[in-house]
Amino acid sequence: MPEDLALLARHGTAQGWIGTVDSRSVVVRPPQWMDRRAADAELVRLSEAFGALAVQALRAVALQGEVPVDDAMASDLLREAIFPLEEAGLLTITRTGVAISRPVHQHSLVMARQPEEEPPRTPAGTLHAWSRGRPVPPADARAAAWDLLERGLLDQAQFLLHALPADDVDRVHLQACCEIAVGAPRRALRLLRSVAPGSDPTTLGLLAFIDIVLLRDVEAGERRLADLAAAARTHPDLDDLLRALTHLQVHAAGDVTPLPSPEALSFGEGPHPGAAASALPVSRERTPEGRLDRTGKSDPDLARLGRVLLKTLEVCRAAHQAPPDSTSGVTALSGVPFREVPIIAANWVACVLGASRLMLAPEEDVLPEDWFEGESEGRVLLRTTSTELLRMLQDLICGEPLDDLRNLLEDIWAQFDGGLPQGPVRRALLEALDHAVEGGRAEELLGPPGYVPPRTQGFYDSPWRQALISVGCLLDAVGLGDAEHLLRALHAVPQDRPHRRVVLRCLILRGLDALPVETLDPLIRQAREAGVEEEVVDLLVARLDGAPHRVQAAVAALEGRGGRFRVASVARRPVRPPSDITGLTAAGRNRMALLSAREREVTAQAVQGLSLAEIADALRVSQRTVQSHVRNTYRKLGVGSRTELRAQLFEEGDRR
Known part of the structure; x- marks a missing residue:
């Protein structure tokens, strides 16, 4: 009987319907x-x-x-x-x-x-x-697993891994690529480190891609580039990947020299227009029985990955150098057929191209459907969170009403906490979005109150996060009516024109009525230098004129032209201020200032003894969202329970 159970557990684990919890086998839903x-x-x-x-x-x-x-x-x-x-x-x-x-x-x-x-x-x-x-021949299992992976069927791909020998390096490569595809590059890094990278170009290429592109680890990137350059001497198919990673590494290290224009890049022979691209180039030959035999190498196609990265960087460079009223940059962004992008780079490419298009043409669809023609449903699911985030960023900078933004933000948080594939989306990025929409200040994101983050450069490293942080800082200053703080925050906005244009346009559309008068002149000058649309700048000019009817006419002219731009309020959601929680110590008030507006709302009700369900009902959000805010609060304040939270806020002395 024990032997039968062991056999059952092995088969169930391989098939995915038995899992392990605390060293025990448990039946999970298949x-x-x-x-x-x-x-x-x-x-x-x-x-x-x-x-x-x-x-x-x-x-x-x-x-x-x-x-x-x-x-x-x-x-x-x-x-x-x-x-x-x-x-x-x-x-x-x-x-x-x-x-x-x-x-x-x-x-x-x-x-x-x-x-x-x-x-x-x-x-x-x-x-x-x-x-x-x-029994399945390992060659067939490898080919099938790579094909399933590239179509976004990650569970099926990992299921077939068990058909490969335990010491097969392709098994590690496949598992690592699955982890990258769902947004877990650090887990992939741990897997790849278990493989001796001495003479294995695939392992070297994947390690370099993770450290340089996904993690932006400058120190590790230097080592990876050196190893990859040595491997490229005997493996010419690594040349394009080496070029692209070298540019990204230099950029991450602080040199913002734009990518030199390369020759026209070709993706070579790809799959037919209606099929998803495969990281495994295979030749299909008819057999006498009419079956399809798959042959070819069983590694991710690093040559294709390098060409895709180079093409993405070139398109991004062209878009950022194009005049703000030019359509050539927008057209160029469609030059990367998304179905031919290897799945491990798909989310990064979509984010970079989407952010570039948003900065160049904010009123156009941020991710046009024709980019993704022929893409499988599995691949679509893997970029759901990042796609929704880009669309919400577009709504934010175009002046959509705050209530609509809050509803979208709740959905994105629910997707994030619900375990949907996250791609390049990280909690810090969502907190930046929360900050831009709701106000409040997260210390680890923006520093202590009154601190203005230093100016940043570059548009490959989470461009939306930099824009969100800048927007949040500016709107905070507007809400407080602090002209000096606003001018300092304006100086810290990234200097490349696309970033600056996005941030200044958003500031004008969301803060028009509340902008201090002494900031209008410098803001008009900076907006024109950044290429902000003249109809948007006219709002500031009318406000400076001081005649209400001029402002109303400028707003009507902007919103009547048929675009997405709207003038919205900078007002934040009414929240229970810390002073409404009686008995807070001075240290408690300082700690409450570290939380976002929504986290303060949740905390104010949690310390009064309300359950998660009662808090969710009062705030008209899901319990999962409340749990997320509670976890964030505990993490920021370094506590593990409501008892510790009350001690932090109400008792004298520092117990942290």
Whole structure:
């Protein structure tokens, strides 16, 4: 019996429905794609609705992944079935082939208990064979895992890792790339460090990419570049990656010299327009049995990664150097076909290009849909949080009402705390957004009250975070009516024109009525130097004139031109000030000043004994959001319970 249980635990762990908690095996809910009972039930429903032959045809398509149209029309099984099934919404027919239209049906057709005697050597066929306990050749498992990874099916890719030998270096590379794709570069770094990087160019390339691009670790980046340069002498496919990483490393170290314009960069032979790009370049050859054999190297394509990074940097440079009224920079941003971006760089590329487009053309769609044509749903999910964050940043700088921004912010926090893939989004970035919308001051983000962060440079290192910090500082000064503090904060705004244009435009649209009069002249001058739209600058000119009807006319002219720009209020959400909490010590008031406005609201009610549910109901937010603010408060104040929190705020003496 113990041996049977051990075998069950090993299989369950490999298949993902048994997990480990405190050194004990526990049954966890299987992922939808691996739920065989649900898959069998789905097949029964399809069979009852369309017949057994239709299900057989669907399964053949699902296991192939995509069947070329010519092959489908030549098949007796598929020819009669594909068009009725397309009308029913189960199949999609494109110029290149026939495929299952919905992932839920794809998973059910692949994972059903009914075994396939000879599953095709495709990712879906390999996944089916391994899920049925059949041995899978390591080469097939590698090829299928890389293909699934690039389509955003990370759970399936990791499931196939167990078909590889434990000492297979590709297993480490695959696992590390999965961690990068979900936004966990430090976990990927730990995995890769377990591999001796001496003569392995893939490990060297991934380590350098993580440290330089994702973590912006200048000191580690120097070492990685030296190792990568040595490897590039014998591996020319690393040249483009070395060029791109060298530029980013120099930029992170403080040299903001723009990227020299390279020759026209080509992505080479990529997948067809309707398919997601694969990090594994494979050749597909027809076999006598009509199956697709996959051959080729089983590493991430570092040459393609280097070309994508170089193209992204070139497009970003062109956008930031273009005049503010130029459309050429906006057009250039579409020069990176997103379906050809390796998944480990997809979130970073989307963020850099989206932020560049937002700074150049804030009234246009920040992430146009045609960038992502042909992208799989799995890849879309992996950038959900960062996509929503970019769109909210656009709403913030274009003057959307605060209530709308708060609702969006709640959604983003819920996505973040709910465990959705985060990409490059970090808690500090969300706190910066919270600060720009709600006010308040997080000490670790902005320093103590009255401190103005030093001027920063560059547009690759979280450009939205720098813009949010600047906007938050400026709006704080406006809300306080502190002209001197506002002028100091203006001086600290990043000097590159795109950043400065975004921040100044946002300040004008959100703080027009509350700007101190003595700041209007210098603000008009700086706005024009940064290239802020004349209709927006006219708001300041009208305000300086002092005639209310001139201000109203300027606002009407701006909002009547049909763009996204709106004049919004700088007022913050009414919060319970620390003084309303009776009994606060002087130290307690100082500590409350470290919290954001929303965190002070939550803290004020928590110290009165309200439960999380009661606080959520009073603030009209979810309990998960309240939990997030409580965790932030505990972390900032260095406490672990409400008892310690009360001691921090109400008792004399420093107990920290």
